[in-house]
Amino acid sequence: MAKIFPSTLLISFAIFFFSTYIKAETPVFSRNLSPSSLGLKREKLSHLHFYFHDILSGPKPNAVRVAQAAMTNTSSTSFGAVSVIDDALTMLPDNSSKVVGRAQGIYASASQSEFGLLMVLNFAFIEGEYNGSTLSVLGRNTILSTVRELPIVGGSGVFRFARGYAHAKTYTFDTKTGDAVVEYNVYALHY
Ligand SMILES: *[C@@H]1O[C@H](CO)[C@@H](O)[C@H](O)[C@H]1NC(C)=O
Numbered sequence: 695m696a697k698i699f700p701s702t703l704l705i706s707f708a709i710f711f712f713s714t715y716i717k718a719e720t721p722v723f724s725r726n727l728s729p730s731s732l733g734l735k736r737e738k739l740s741h742l743h744f745y746f747h748d749i750l751s752g753p754k755p756n757a758v759r760v761a762q763a764a765m766t767n768t769s770s771t772s773f774g775a776v777s778v779i780d781d782a783l784t785m786l787p788d789n790s791s792k793v794v795g796r797a798q799g800i801y802a803s804a805s806q807s808e809f810g811l812l813m814v815l816n817f818a819f820i821e822g823e824y825n826g827s828t829l830s831v832l833g834r835n836t837i838l839s840t841v842r843e844l845p846i847v848g849g850s851g852v853f854r855f856a857r858g859y860a861h862a863k864t865y866t867f868d869t870k871t872g873d874a875v876v877e878y879n880v881y882a883l884h885y
């Protein structure tokens with residue numbers, strides 16, 4: 695008895711340490727968190743208003759065509775054209791007004807029956823509390839419609855967990871060069 699007791703104790707200690715060791719070392723893939731643990735309290739709604747400068751012409755274009763299909767030139771809707779943009783976002787329609795961010799991404803002519811773009815881009819803001827934060831857009835832009843609605847599918851920084859929509863309205867469009875200034879009203883829910 696006196697001999698068995700310590701060895702039983704030893705074994706149970708060994709099991710205890712082994713099981714805690716296993717627990718500590720097991721990687722955790724997923725867990726439930728309360729939103730407050732990330733500081734998420736109440737969702738708020740932000741409205742952002744700015745002008746988007748899509749400049750194709752001149753010495754400093756910020757929208758460049760990077761690809762197109764063999765049939766794009768003969769398509770009445772430029773179907774198959776893909777452009778990359780780094781467009782300034784300004785407070786006012788004037789391109790010399792304050793820059794609040796940039797629209798960086800891609801648009802592609804994705805309709806054969808009208809001018810319809812697939813737009814995949816980030817609004818990267820530099821203004822005030824929004825500096826360094828982004829909103830991500832993935833939507834359809836039928837550029838000849840008066841107002842187009844594009845979903846906001848996410849964001850970063852102050853826009854973490856963002857969702858919402860953007861209304862795009864052409865302010866000026868140069869039919870010769872394709873240069874455009876577009877007014878954006880963005881409505882985003884975020885924390
Ligand atoms: C389409 O037109 C552009 C400009 O007119 C020209 O540079 C390009 O080579 C043409 N592409 C094709 C595939 O015909």
Ligand SMILES: *[C@@H]1O[C@H](CO)[C@@H](O)[C@H](O)[C@H]1NC(C)=O
Pocket residue numbers: 789790
């Ligand atoms: C603003 O637009 C004018 C006229 O199109 C152009 O000459 C000028 O370089 C632009 N300025 C900026 C900051 O893009």
Ligand SMILES: *[C@@H]1O[C@H](CO)[C@@H](O)[C@H](O)[C@H]1NC(C)=O
Pocket residue numbers: 820821822825826
């Ligand atoms: C935005 O943040 C960057 C990096 O932190 C900083 O260099 C820049 O001055 C800021 N811009 C504004 C307008 O606050």
